[in-house]
Amino acid sequence: MNYRNSFLVCAALFLSSCKNQDAEIKNSLLGTWDVYASEINHKPNGFMKDAYFVFSADNLVNSNLFAGNQSPSYRVKNGRLIIDSDEKINLNIGRLDTDTMYLDGKVSLHYMEYFLAKRK
Numbered sequence: 001m002n003y004r005n006s007f008l009v010c011a012a013l014f015l016s017s018c019k020n021q022d023a024e025i026k027n028s029l030l031g032t033w034d035v036y037a038s039e040i041n042h043k044p045n046g047f048m049k050d051a052y053f054v055f056s057a058d059n060l061v062n063s064n065l066f067a068g069n070q071s072p073s074y075r076v077k078n079g080r081l082i083i084d085s086d087e088k089i090n091l092n093i094g095r096l097d098t099d100t101m102y103l104d105g106k107v108s109l110h111y112m113e114y115f116l117a118k119r120k
Helices: 003-029
Strands: 031-040 043-045 052-055 061-063 074-077 080-083 089-096 100-107 110-118
Touching (some): 003 089
Antiparallel strands (some): 080 089, 100 110
């Protein structure tokens, strides 16, 4: 196998691995997540108090944060959560366990951090 073919095989395996990992993450997201803490620009705030997200298998997310009772679509790509709401949300999934999740990234003009617990 020459260098070019080796590279193509490695690239295909890497992309396949990312897709599988994204599918596993998406499956772990399913259910209701309550925000128990949030930070704006590394400072705690109460803005997200009582916020929740409900991720469904049909790629829709419901939240008490979306205007007009909307349920925008969501997807996981390269370990990032992307929600197609009025203001597109694109957050890094920094940690995802069976009952806790940490999201971070820029939303609007601010660096946001969200700490969530999965509702039982």
